[in-house]
Amino acid sequence: MSEKIKIQSHKGQYSVLFNDNLLSELSGFLNKESHFLIDSNIARLYKTELGPILSSPNTILIDAKEENKTLEKIIPVIEQLVSNSVRRDHTLVAIGGGIIQDITCFISSVLLRGVAWKFIPTTLLAQADSCIGSKSSINLSSTKNILGTFNPPNEIYICTKFLDTLEKKDIYSGIGEIIKVHAIDGASSFDALTNDYDGLFNDKILLQKYILAALMIKKRYIEEDEFDRGIRNIFNYGHSFGHAIESATNYAIPHGIAVTMGMDMANFIAAKRQMLPENQYLRMNPILRKNYSQFSNTEISVDKVIAALKKDKKNTTTMLGLIFPIGESSSIERVQVPADSIFQTQCEQFLQGIKS
Template structure:
């Protein structure tokens, strides 16, 4: 992998560094006055490597739960930062996965009108996808990801060695986002990943190559549409249904796995609506099914899924906005559909197909 990638942003360029900084050089992550927000589990697993950071009186440990990614739970974190005398020229350092990233990015965007932040992603999902692109999303009560900002970290450090301690389900969650990105890139890119899919969990070099590939694909889109108002919308492929699956199951299905289930649902509905061919659905299904495996039979009520889907922030006042494959090449596009009985029935059929 290259030493770094440079991402262009409205705030200027920022870099993704590929090295072992967390394990070997934690002290180098401290830039002047630093306030670290650290996943409590990561802190336990890497207490020795993180000692220079964990010993700081300004470090705050956070349990990386969906409940803690809410504005209600974030306010006490902000209060602690204020008590710790954070200033605008200080740095917020996020060490963790997507939840810690969202919390830190949201705080960095709003506290004192903006504080510089750095990110050490510790999950595959964050390393291969969410670490670039500037977005943060936090929850308000039961409504997922309704609040957010666009604010890239000034620096990202990826330590692939951190993946060694991930649960296999969390690895598959990250792989779900890698699958999504390569599906967006086109059939050839998806099929290339499908041919090596089984090696993603057994060969670190193969996984590292696809992490880089996923970031390079995403880079092309976010540099064109950083504000997610146009072409970048297609990165929500699998997410409208995936987020609804998460909500309908009380977050019993991990995010990236819910995304692959959402992709399978999107493909199924696209075929039912005559937007793409059955051949495309069948071509993609084996890899998707391998990734969501036992979660396909997770009980999901269609009414609960539709209720969550109706809250998606991409919707208009009268239409649901979903991302579906279209045409013979299964091009991923933004599609508006009426929330009518036909769509409800198509969702029910697509849910049943997950467990088939």
């Protein structure tokens, strides 16, 4: 597949380049002005292709774990870059998934008041969703994504051959974000994806089609609202509940799968509160449940979910700012709801119901 998308940002235009031959061309990124931040697992899986880069003194390997995406853990990475004589006219190159993306994007924003960066996403979730949009999100202690910046990469390079070494749960995780984007785009996009869902696991060309489609849908929203102050808020669909589920389970559920569960939870509560017609809830439920079914028996404390929801950055002083599908068209909208006993009961009903 050879495609190119151009994204407009506050720093100018950047490109997303699809290149099936990227693995054999990685050494071309190596020069004295480049500093590499690489997922240690990717370094292990692709040590031959990354050989010259891994031998560079300007390469830093990072375990792509949620606990390493914290301000405390990022400081040693910055210190290593400084030790490696990074300069403002150098470039950081991130090779990995969303965690490596967040770390690199954040560092590039604050180090020397701004260093350019490039991104080679190696997970389906990063390729189909998070790679565009300029955001970095960093955890502080146990609060997820409470810190962050908007700093787009100079270029993004997508090679779906990286997906061949992903665990099955990580494919489900990426598909969860693809489902989210198509739900936002409307019923026809969502229903088309539902019909093609099973093929995404064994048809690479079909999967590439949906990666490209998801990025093109997201492009429309982020170019209109790059700083997430308006319409882009709807891309948090499934995320408030999903982040709370991740936190409540100590990140035992992969992000995109938790988002799928969060979408289903939002739909369930919207139906209970008569914001979403029952027929629309039932239309969307089967594919969402199918995508998180392997984790449906995970023990999830409703008290921990509520506690995490109360920390969400979209809240006001007295209300939870949550994203729900509304009406017969299932349009995605932000709604303020009180964190009262009724809401807690509805959350508990959902969490108990998915186990049956």
